[in-house]
Amino acid sequence: MKFGVVVNEGPYTHQASDSAYNFTKAALAKGHEIVRVFFYHDGVNNGTRLTVPPSDDRNIQENWSALAKEHELDLVLCIAAAQRRGILDENEAKRQGKDADNVAEGFRISGLGQLIEAGIQADRLVTFGD
Amino acid sequence: MSILHTVNKSPFQKNDFSSCLSHANAGDAVLLIEDGVYGAVSGTEAAKQISSAEASVYVLGGDLAARGIASDKIADGITVVGYDGFVDLAAEHQAVNSWL
Numbered sequence: 001m002k003f004g005v006v007v008n009e010g011p012y013t014h015q016a017s018d019s020a021y022n023f024t025k026a027a028l029a030k031g032h033e034i035v036r037v038f039f040y041h042d043g044v045n046n047g048t049r050l051t052v053p054p055s056d057d058r059n060i061q062e063n064w065s066a067l068a069k070e071h072e073l074d075l076v077l078c079i080a081a082a083q084r085r086g087i088l089d090e091n092e093a094k095r096q097g098k099d100a101d102n103v104a105e106g107f108r109i110s111g112l113g114q115l116i117e118a119g120i121q122a123d124r125l126v127t128f129g130d
Numbered sequence: 131m132s133i134l135h136t137v138n139k140s141p142f143q144k145n146d147f148s149s150c151l152s153h154a155n156a157g158d159a160v161l162l163i164e165d166g167v168y169g170a171v172s173g174t175e176a177a178k179q180i181s182s183a184e185a186s187v188y189v190l191g192g193d194l195a196a197r198g199i200a201s202d203k204i205a206d207g208i209t210v211v212g213y214d215g216f217v218d219l220a221a222e223h224q225a226v227n228s229w230l
Contacts, residue, residue, distance in 0.1 A: 030217050124220050
């Protein structure tokens with residue numbers, strides 16, 4: 001079965017990012033397909049490579065990046081939400097005249113159309129948030 | 131259409147669980163996750179509503195354990211599942227509605 005996952009809450013806030021990650025991992029382990037994980041609102045904070053949690057804590061961003069690499073996941077950050085929160089890829093940093101970019105490996109920035117498309121392509125869309 | 135409802139708020143914080151139980155139909159499932167698992171504790175007003183609910187009620191075991199809620203504290207009629215059970219419930223029902 002095809003699943004789409006939506007994450008509306010930032011990491012280390014309540015539990016939504018962890019729940020979404022665990023659900024995605026469990027679905028993949030059962031042989032289901034994840035058509036896309038769409039990060040919206042504060043959820044885009046899952047995709048900054050500058051996150052440095054304490055060494056005895058889980059690194060949520062790195063967990064997503066590793067899972068994406070292993071299963072060729074499509075991790076999409078909403079562009080409008082990302083720009084508001086200072087999350088830029090190389091192209092956007094250049095276009096906005098910023099001196100750095102910070103999108104983590106395995107994530108890409110795109111538009112809200114990607115959420116709509118995931119809703120159409122997936123058999124089930126599962127939302128995690130606050 | 132059968133629906134899996136997920137509730138992630140404690141019934142002591144918001145009334146999502148109560149509203150969800152009133153809206154859910156026979157054939158639906160309600161899964162308590164995150165702070166929503168407090169709704170599964172026996173003796174609470176929220177748990178009392180479960181016996182008259184039409185939908186089946188489930189709770190995520192890992193989130194119970196993370197909050198120190200032992201399995202003997204769970205109200206009757208609730209099934210404890212893991213993330214693999216969460217995935218199965220999502221697949222078995224035709225849509226997933228997250229009460230956020």
